[in-house]
Amino acid sequence: MTAFVPPEIDWAALTPILIVLGTAVLMVLIEAFVPTRVRRAVQTVLAVVALGGALVAVAWRWGVVQSQGGSELVGGALLEDGPALFTQGVLLLLSFAGVLIIADRYQGEDAFAPTGAAIPGSTYEEEARRAGLVQTEVFPLTMFAVGGMLVFPAAGDLLTMFIALEVLSLPLYLLSGLSRRRRLLSQEASLKYFLLGAFSSAFFLMGMALLYGYSGSIRLSEIAKAVPAMAGMDSLLLAGVVLVIVGLLFKVGAVPFHAWVPDVYQGAPTPITGFMAACTKVAAFGALLRFVYVVTPGLTWDLSAFLWGIAILTMVVGTVLAIVQTDMKRTLAYSSIAHAGFVLLGIIALDVRGISSVLFYLLAYGLATIGAFGLVALVRERDAEGNITGEASHLSQWAGLGRRSPVLSVCFALFLLSFAGIPLTAGFIGKFAVFSAAIAGGAWPLVVIAVLASAAAAFFYVRIIVLMFFTEPATTADGRETTVVAGEGLTTVAVLLCAVGTVLLGVLPSPILDLAASAAKFML
């Protein structure tokens, strides 16, 4: 036995993660000790400050890494390099907007059930609602999820990656089940997400075990070193790699591991859906990017058919199914699957440009996603008595919205155009960058399919725009109609942030593209 040597811990480099996770722990204590009345205000302020602070810390570390190069932290469990910091920055920015939307309330009601444990429709629940109980646990849960997401793309070994995966997933399973309205759907989403998530993390773990068996290490760089050896155990290696990738593909919602996406996105509280759709995807793609670029370059030939098939399936199935949806959240869910397919193009490219294009695409996609779901949360039903009830998520309820709430509709149209990849929006630049990276990587047949898919996808985005601006509002028999609520202004701030970002990245993408390009180097 060798003597134990304590690992060097570079606390400075850990600041962003420590700020977020520390705040999360602090928030649990606040839940325990701070009186109910002020809890929500305290938690909101704390969340916003912590995420902002972490963002500043990431910017600071970015400067350090640019001048001194990346480094291993905590004995190699975490890595600090360009892609990790860029992804973390994107994550913090997006979760900043996400938290604002999560915190927003309308007429004193936020999007979450006052008592998650109460039976839906029971008198107990009704009493809790009248008493004005608030589920402020949402904030620490979100912060824990963000903490997991920050670690995920920076993980230097598979164990850290696995733990981060669980730390980000477990709070999300719970958050999905906390919707204030349509409790049954929400609980169902939670159960589905949980069971399938646990199922896929078992795959991930098994893959990790096989890779450990193959290389004798769970460190990504060690595994990469062992790849060329192939000492008669190549099936161990290949099966392990496939299993790990499948576990990650589940999180990004790639076909055929996508089935949970529409159900969970529809059932979860809309602010959480936005947060989850944007941030989980960013984090998981960050990790996937690292795994594929660090471990598998020696396996390109073996994996290309596999990844190509997944990418094609994902783009086609996502696009085709999005077209037939009649629910806004489901439509956006399928569109997010299709986008996962587009991002996969950049990953398949296996090229420096692939990394930077994926990073940029994730930012563009995340901004539009958070913004779009934030707006979906504001469009509500109003019954005959004038009470505001749940979200008006059926597509037909969005008809004619352009005339009644032009600003909201224009913002929503902007996000849709960004999804569709129309020039002058961030989405266009993102698609452009990813496609050209894929072409440079020799994957031009994929690009042809991607172009066709995005052409077909534009159909349903445009359909929604047509619906909002050029269709007469439908009237229902029972006097229900669609209305837009204002909230407390937090959503407005978040959506404006996203909208400005989307336009800015579309018009002047160069600074961010340069930034992403300078990030595009993985530490081995």
Place this chain on the structure above:
Amino acid sequence: MSLVNYLVLSGILFSIGAVTVLVRRNAIVAFMGVELMLNAANLTFVTFARMHGELQGQVIAFFVMVVAATEVVIGLAIIVSIFRTRGSASIDDVNLLKS
């Protein structure tokens, strides 16, 4: 005894777990299937640790156990709340969400 036998065993356990998820209707049983899969992975880790003559695999097994336990906590919370709502823990009853 060859270490390969342990690997075969863990493979069998893993498959049993996966099949349990696929065929059992009760959410708790399905979840037990997942736990079985995690433990199969644990067995693999420990076997490989033995094979490579080091301890890392065993340490990983500890971590996995902790993760499995937290999964149990969260999973049971979700399953219990659904059970209380519907009076059933069958995962075939939860299909309101579909296309």
Place this chain on the structure above:
Amino acid sequence: MTNPYIPILIMGGLALLLGVGGLAASAVIGPKRYNKVKVDAYECGIQPTPHAVGMGRFPIKYYLVAMTFIIFDIEVVFLYPWAVAFSELAVFGLVAMMGFLFLITVPFVYEWRRGGLDWD
């Protein structure tokens, strides 16, 4: 020296015989007169809580206690190897374990403040 596993095998055989034998004997010779109390769930001598379905209320307390137990059970997974290698790990190990224990305590405090530990 014969195979050391043979005594264990014999031991196991005996255990099996006793267990199966007892069950078989009671099934064969025992009287079978059931009443409501006999077929009721056994809950450590206290009044069994009504069944969830139909009654509307579910004894969530058992669930909470079980969860708390699992958390502390898991704590030991790390405490035990740490204790074994305590001297070797020295200060680093101590600080790390204290941090871990602190983090475990935080949700415990939360549960306590929120009334998760009150039985009634």
Place this chain on the structure above:
Amino acid sequence: MDTLNLSWLLIAIPLASAGVLLVLGRRVDRWGHWLGVLASAASAAGAIAMLVELLGRGAADRSVGVHLFRWIPAGDLNVDAGLLVDPLSLTFVLLITFVGTLIHIYAVAYMEHDTDRRRFFAYLNLFVAAMLVLVLADSYALLFLGWEGVGLASYLLIGFWNYRSDYAVAAKKAFVMNRVGDMGMLVAMMALFATFGSVNYETVFAAAEGTNQGVLTLVGLMLLVGACGKSAQFPLQAWLGDAMAGPTPVSALIHAATMVTAGVYLIVRSGPIFEGAPTAQLVVVIIGAITLLFGAIIGCAKDDLKKALAASTMSQIGYMILAAGLGPIGYAFAIFHLVTHGFFKAGMFLGAGSVMHGMGEEVDMRRFGGLRRYMKVTYATFAFGWLAILGVPPFSGFWSKDKIIEAAFVGEGWRPLVFGSVALLGAGITAFYMSRLFFMTFHGEKRWNDGHSSTPDTAIARTPVQHPHESPRLMTVPMIVLAVGSVALGGLLSIGGVFTSWLEPVTGVVGDHEPVLPVWLLMTLTLAVVVVGLVLAWRQYAASSVPVIALAGSVLTRAARKDLYQDEVNDGLLVQPGQYLTRSLVYGDRQVIDGAVGGLGRVMVRLGDVTRRLQTGYVRSYAATMTIGLVALVAVVLATRI
């Protein structure tokens, strides 16, 4: 050089003005419209300065790229935002800014009573800026930006009075049809990018020669789809007539003089691509020929003054597309006709606006008649435009249209005979319907209620009393200027082939081609069919009385009145079968998608419906999908090892 480097100002000025007008809102209602006029005029002045600069150079130096900034850097594949100033783009810039400024001035008076006049000018300025981006772009990417921009401005302006639902429907139709065109543009761009690694004109055209003909044909056809959408060419023509719902200055600027001609610009600009793809070129000519007849036939039956003019626009653009499809021999004439058409058609639209202004927004020509005595200036300017579009020498149209007809007769085999005859026939029909329009409006007896109930015709007496009057100076002056252009521009630019040689750096030098029939004969034939059309119209609509209520008419008349059933065909071929298919499987959400062109979408819907059955809602089936997927993947990957 300095002048050209500032060419971005041409775009920036109207854009800034639009921004100011939109941001400052009601506060600038008092003078906002003048700011709009000023911005447009400033661009026009800049364009003239650039013209002077270019004329001072040798023909070879007249194509100048102006690099602005690096738009999309992606490794070594870059897209730069740059402008290309050459004779072709400058011609467009001059047309857009000059005609645009005149129409701005006209609109000051025309929109005087509209409370949203400021917003209207903001949109007009936005349009001018976007159109300038379109023509000045040096790459397809930037062109596409302008392409979308003019589309946006166009919807905003068509739907300007969007409180009326049929106007909103018109905007929607234009929107959907243009999306089909945009898809064509996007596919073309992606194909170009995939082939050449660039969408810059210079790079693409340099590499186009010697590229696989299949690729070029695909690109050409897709560009044509884009051009059809924007320029209302067959089969995407249906939106133009409805777009007349917008304010008349919009119809004059966007739907007559500039935006709808973007398709012609695109094809001429992409000349090197089309020259490498004869099949695509042939399709272009066929589309042009079909549209020119299509529009002309519709024009004969429309009683709505603006819709008749719209049909005529469609038909005239058909001429330009046809010429552009003929290759280098046609390019210059296509552009030439585009310029002269821009003048006389804009002039006539303004005239139509003036008539509507004086007649209480009436558009039915059967309720006009004898207006020449009441609106003398409008009558005179409209008459010049009419003579120009007929192609009567020496008016502008004669110089440009006659050349296109000649060019259509050049070639071998069946083509010159077919296309030439179509062009010739089109000229005759044009003469008929334009004369019909002219006589019905300005000649014959008056068919409107002048307030003296002596008129025995009760149908007329029931209509509102009209007091036709000449329009204010602000409206007539632009009309007069455009009329002067209609008279003289064609002739001036033809002296010694000034215009064709000006365009030569872009279109290439073309040797003499002899038409299959002698030129003198063609000219005589053209004049003859024009005279026949004119005389027919005179007999029917000026010399005899025109019924106030339209007669049932022949089969052809009825078909033409219904736009040759274009909506019904679209509906029957594309929308209905798709809806039937879907409705028989799922419930049809016609509420959601009743766009006129839902065909592609419907196919996708059908496909999606099959696949979505997999989304059962059962956790176990999801898990099964995952497991099967996983097993298949592991099998595939391991199989590659064997």
